[in-house]
Amino acid sequence: MEVLFTAVWALLEPRMLLSLCAGILAGIVGGAIPGITITMTIILALPFTFGMPSLQGLATMIGVYVGGSAGGLISACLLGIPGTPSAIATTFDGFPMARKGQPGRAVWLGIWASCLGGLLAGIPLIIGATQLAYLALNFGPWEYFSLFILTLSIVASLAEQSLVKGLIASALGLLVTSFGTDPLMAIPRLTFGWEFLRMGFPFLPILIGVFGLSQIMSDLEKSGAHGGASGFGRDADMKVSHPAVIREILAQPVNLIRSTLVGLWIGILPAVGGSAANILAYDQAKKASRYPEKFGTGVSEGIVASESSNNANVGGSLITMMAFGIPGDAVTAVMLGALIIHGIQPGPTFVVSNTAIAYGMFAAYFLAHPLMVILEWLFLRFALRAVRLPQHILAPIVLVLCVIGSYALNNIIENVWTFFIFGVLGYLMVKTGFPLAPLILGVILGDLIETNYIRAVMTDSDWTQFFRRPWSGAMLALAVLSFCFSLRQRRRAAKRADAHPAAEGDVEF
Amino acid sequence: MLRFDRSLRFCFLTSFVLVAAAAVLLCAPAAADAAYPDRPIKMIVPWAAGGDTDAIHRVIGASMEKELGKPVVVVNIAGASGTVGAREAMKAAPDGYTILALHDFIHTTYYTGVADLTYKDFEPVALLTATPSVLAANGKTPWKSMKELIDDAKKRPEQITVGVSLGSTSHFFPAMIGQAAGVKWKYVSYEGTAPRMTALMGGHVLLGETNLTQLDKVKAGQIKMLAIATKARVPEVPDMPTLKELGMAIEYAVNRGIVVPKGTPNAAVVRLETACAKAMREPAVVEALKRQGTLVEFLNRNAYETFLQMNDKVNAVLAASLGYKRK
Amino acid sequence: MRRDTGIGIGLLVFCAVLYWQAGRVSAPPFVPIGPAFYPRAVLILLAGLALWLIAEDLLRGRAAARKAAKPAGPAPNYRKALLGFGLFLAYIAGMSLVGYPVATFLFVLALSWAIGPRSVRELPKLVAIAAATVLATYLVFEKYLYVFLPQGRLF
Numbered sequence A: 001m002e003v004l005f006t007a008v009w010a011l012l013e014p015r016m017l018l019s020l021c022a023g024i025l026a027g028i029v030g031g032a033i034p035g036i037t038i039t040m041t042i043i044l045a046l047p048f049t050f051g052m053p054s055l056q057g058l059a060t061m062i063g064v065y066v067g068g069s070a071g072g073l074i075s076a077c078l079l080g081i082p083g084t085p086s087a088i089a090t091t092f093d094g095f096p097m098a099r100k101g102q103p104g105r106a107v108w109l110g111i112w113a114s115c116l117g118g119l120l121a122g123i124p125l126i127i128g129a130t131q132l133a134y135l136a137l138n139f140g141p142w143e144y145f146s147l148f149i150l151t152l153s154i155v156a157s158l159a160e161q162s163l164v165k166g167l168i169a170s171a172l173g174l175l176v177t178s179f180g181t182d183p184l185m186a187i188p189r190l191t192f193g194w195e196f197l198r199m200g201f202p203f204l205p206i207l208i209g210v211f212g213l214s215q216i217m218s219d220l221e222k223s224g225a226h227g228g229a230s231g232f233g234r235d236a237d238m239k240v241s242h243p244a245v246i247r248e249i250l251a252q253p254v255n256l257i258r259s260t261l262v263g264l265w266i267g268i269l270p271a272v273g274g275s276a277a278n279i280l281a282y283d284q285a286k287k288a289s290r291y292p293e294k295f296g297t298g299v300s301e302g303i304v305a306s307e308s309s310n311n312a313n314v315g316g317s318l319i320t321m322m323a324f325g326i327p328g329d330a331v332t333a334v335m336l337g338a339l340i341i342h343g344i345q346p347g348p349t350f351v352v353s354n355t356a357i358a359y360g361m362f363a364a365y366f367l368a369h370p371l372m373v374i375l376e377w378l379f380l381r382f383a384l385r386a387v388r389l390p391q392h393i394l395a396p397i398v399l400v401l402c403v404i405g406s407y408a409l410n411n412i413i414e415n416v417w418t419f420f421i422f423g424v425l426g427y428l429m430v431k432t433g434f435p436l437a438p439l440i441l442g443v444i445l446g447d448l449i450e451t452n453y454i455r456a457v458m459t460d461s462d463w464t465q466f467f468r469r470p471w472s473g474a475m476l477a478l479a480v481l482s483f484c485f486s487l488r489q490r491r492r493a494a495k496r497a498d499a500h501p502a503a504e505g506d507v508e509f
Numbered sequence B: 001m002l003r004f005d006r007s008l009r010f011c012f013l014t015s016f017v018l019v020a021a022a023a024v025l026l027c028a029p030a031a032a033d034a035a036y037p038d039r040p041i042k043m044i045v046p047w048a049a050g051g052d053t054d055a056i057h058r059v060i061g062a063s064m065e066k067e068l069g070k071p072v073v074v075v076n077i078a079g080a081s082g083t084v085g086a087r088e089a090m091k092a093a094p095d096g097y098t099i100l101a102l103h104d105f106i107h108t109t110y111y112t113g114v115a116d117l118t119y120k121d122f123e124p125v126a127l128l129t130a131t132p133s134v135l136a137a138n139g140k141t142p143w144k145s146m147k148e149l150i151d152d153a154k155k156r157p158e159q160i161t162v163g164v165s166l167g168s169t170s171h172f173f174p175a176m177i178g179q180a181a182g183v184k185w186k187y188v189s190y191e192g193t194a195p196r197m198t199a200l201m202g203g204h205v206l207l208g209e210t211n212l213t214q215l216d217k218v219k220a221g222q223i224k225m226l227a228i229a230t231k232a233r234v235p236e237v238p239d240m241p242t243l244k245e246l247g248m249a250i251e252y253a254v255n256r257g258i259v260v261p262k263g264t265p266n267a268a269v270v271r272l273e274t275a276c277a278k279a280m281r282e283p284a285v286v287e288a289l290k291r292q293g294t295l296v297e298f299l300n301r302n303a304y305e306t307f308l309q310m311n312d313k314v315n316a317v318l319a320a321s322l323g324y325k326r327k
Numbered sequence C: 001m002r003r004d005t006g007i008g009i010g011l012l013v014f015c016a017v018l019y020w021q022a023g024r025v026s027a028p029p030f031v032p033i034g035p036a037f038y039p040r041a042v043l044i045l046l047a048g049l050a051l052w053l054i055a056e057d058l059l060r061g062r063a064a065a066r067k068a069a070k071p072a073g074p075a076p077n078y079r080k081a082l083l084g085f086g087l088f089l090a091y092i093a094g095m096s097l098v099g100y101p102v103a104t105f106l107f108v109l110a111l112s113w114a115i116g117p118r119s120v121r122e123l124p125k126l127v128a129i130a131a132a133t134v135l136a137t138y139l140v141f142e143k144y145l146y147v148f149l150p151q152g153r154l155f
Helices: A002-011 A014-032 A038-049 A054-078 A085-099 A103-126 A129-136 A141-152 A163-176 A203-222 A242-250 A253-268 A274-288 A300-324 A330-341 A355-387 A391-410 A414-431 A437-459 A470-499 B002-031 B052-068 B080-091 B105-111 B146-155 B169-181 B193-202 B212-219 B266-281 B283-291 B301-321 C003-022 C037-059 C062-068 C078-098 C100-115 C120-144
Strands: B041-045 B072-076 B098-102 B122-132 B134-138 B161-164 B186-189 B207-210 B223-228 B253-261 B295-299
Touching (some): A002 A355, A014 A038, A014 A054, A014 A355, A038 A054, A038 A330, A038 A391, A054 A085, A054 A103, A054 A300, A054 A330, A085 A103, A085 A203, A085 A274, A085 A437, A103 A242, A103 A300, A103 A355, A129 A253, A129 A300, A141 A274, A141 A470, A163 A437, A163 C037, A203 A391, A203 A437, A203 C078, A242 A253, A253 A274, A274 A437, A300 A330, A300 A355, A300 B193, A330 B052, A391 A414, A414 C078, A437 B186, A437 C037, B041 B052, B041 B080, B052 B072, B052 B122, B052 B253, B080 B098, B098 B122, B105 B169, B122 B266, B122 B301, B134 B169, B134 B193, B146 B169, B146 B223, B161 B169, B161 B193, B169 B207, B193 B207, B193 B212, B253 B266, B253 B295, B253 B301, B266 B283, B295 B301, C003 C037, C078 C100
Parallel strands (some): B041 B072, B041 B098, B161 B207
Antiparallel strands (some): B098 B253, B122 B253, B134 B207
């Protein structure tokens, strides 16, 4: 404990604090711009950290990480476009809540949930629980495969009116990842001999295309002939009572802790990433809820689940990176690279042999959360001014930013075409009653399922291993249970809807 | 309406400020001399950020900046074992403002039929580093030495699992050992260093190629290093034998360098070569690379050209003997 | 023909074409399961689901089908959406021709004019906004963050 306080004290030095704040702010802005992910922001911030002493550079990066994980919620709530993949589930309830005239409540529920979830997930960091990471080593390809099947079973709860349409959307998502080259030998497939298809479809342009472009076009189509206002009424209230919001979150302690644990665990597992964590946590909240049919119309539990899990995910990734020197996602990969440039190689003995740096990083993680809340408050004043612009001015600018985001991913124009194609697909799906979330879930999981299945079979040709290995078998059983549970919830909701036919929700996502 | 007007006025104001700022910024470089380089140089790293290639080239790129006077900006274009980024570099304008971080994948992917790019599609600038390969086993495996491993492997052919990036250097290295010792492994695909190391530590594969970066995990008992593919033993781990001592004529390292698209002006290539040479003499760079388990192996562009030719032949023979065929 | 049935049939055709295309790869050495396995498994799943969709649609009563298809809210303004998609398509296609700055300026101007109130008095404001967008993004990304934005073939 004492070490931590010393580390916090060291960080309170103005130069350090400034770097941390700069990192957080960059993260928030990058996170809030659709298509600019945390990874990209960190890569862009990397050159600036070269000249700094190692801890200062790391504090900057942790700031970007924490800020970015919370920044995505702003565009998720205000524009309906997840600013980062870790804010996908935040759109499900945040956007409807904002559109119903409570953008302030939506955004601040998200920010406070991020802060609380992130701080809770930091506890294992202090109590020396980098040991937690060792649990992740038990996960072999079988366990990963089963985990992803379990994640996929969420589709039954994400599908809206029609179960089969939800399933079709997810199957399409699973198929999308098989275009281009296969993940093992990079052999081109489904290319029709066309160079564009040979590159495959990267995830990020798909995400912002499906949510962003189709959302903007749907808005255009809904606006009258004479250029409507932006999504919010002029009287949309941004003012919130912070104690009330915090009380609202603390009134759901089970949800908060459950989502934090989901985020933490997914973060600890290398190579799963934040995009799965928030959807999983959202689904858990929905399953536990007494009114699951209200999810997707703007309930606070949905926002809290998604946002607390994605910041907890940051804590989890840091644990794995520090314990093994192995990056759990692209963001920690860049951080690891930065550590190496500064001459530090994390690994099993890192915390013991580099105490000052390790605890400095923990301290930065903790300090970053309250600072994030303050900086978000400042940034929101600007962001709101932007989203209050009339639609005909806001829409082109958002589209340009989406284009830059898609392009900057690989610096190739093909990604922008992917963005466009999936924007059209998303729009058509909304028009014909297919839900978008299962499609995204399929795209997230496709490669992971394929790779781990083949890996498992390559290691041991006996496929009963999937059922016989305890973790793997348990997760497959859970997947079946989870699917059935969602079906039951659906049937109940349908019955209730028959009883009160007047109540009909939005059909947007 | 009042609020909209305020937002718009805000917009106006910002735009005017920006226009003014832009005018100043855009006019300034116009006056400057047009000598190379007069703008930032894009270094394509054809692997994901955070990998070995990325880490090594970032260190060197940051140092080259000092000599060139313009930033060297790393752009990660990952995919298909490095070939997506390589193809992107090949297509780029040959003006010296796009350079490519290359390693042995250019040979192995060609001979495994992953891509039709070869080293001949580029102009060599300099060979920079070599990272010697180490054969490592999971910490809980019973083998105490290379000999015990080979004996065990002879008893159960194609049963001991090795984590590899199929068709890349981490695949070729254990395959060479298998060939020299007369044993057969069971290859399991783990694309990239990070997933391979996790699987090795968790015991989901028993063997894998690694390098001296991972020494920390040896101390923690998670992995053990059985042999290194250098000419002589390394001071960091004096008790680790070389493959040569064990009777296998294998020296293996991942060689990394910098190339530019064919047709890049000679002046630019020379300038880049000088920058590379200076970077590789900088003590801080050498030290950072050493922590990456990497040695400085500088060759100028002519020597690098010869090296690439030689290396290509070696890999062609290797690929054929390992059973890969180019379709 | 009913809409969902149509979609189902379309999906079946799509699956068939891709199933055929997926087979046109050669099996690699060392991997027990070739690259065609996964897409084909998903395609079979997708085809099954498409059949389910068709069956569900055909079995559902006509009245129910009509109820499900009823539009919500004010009459959709499809022309605007189509215009938006069209302009955006022109934008990306034009970008590789005239480069990022020019294409973006024209796109922002055209789209804000097309979907806005279209009053001439507003035009100078729109021009200013388009110019500001280009300059701001160009400066921030290209000059400051070194994201090299697309260059055109003409300029």
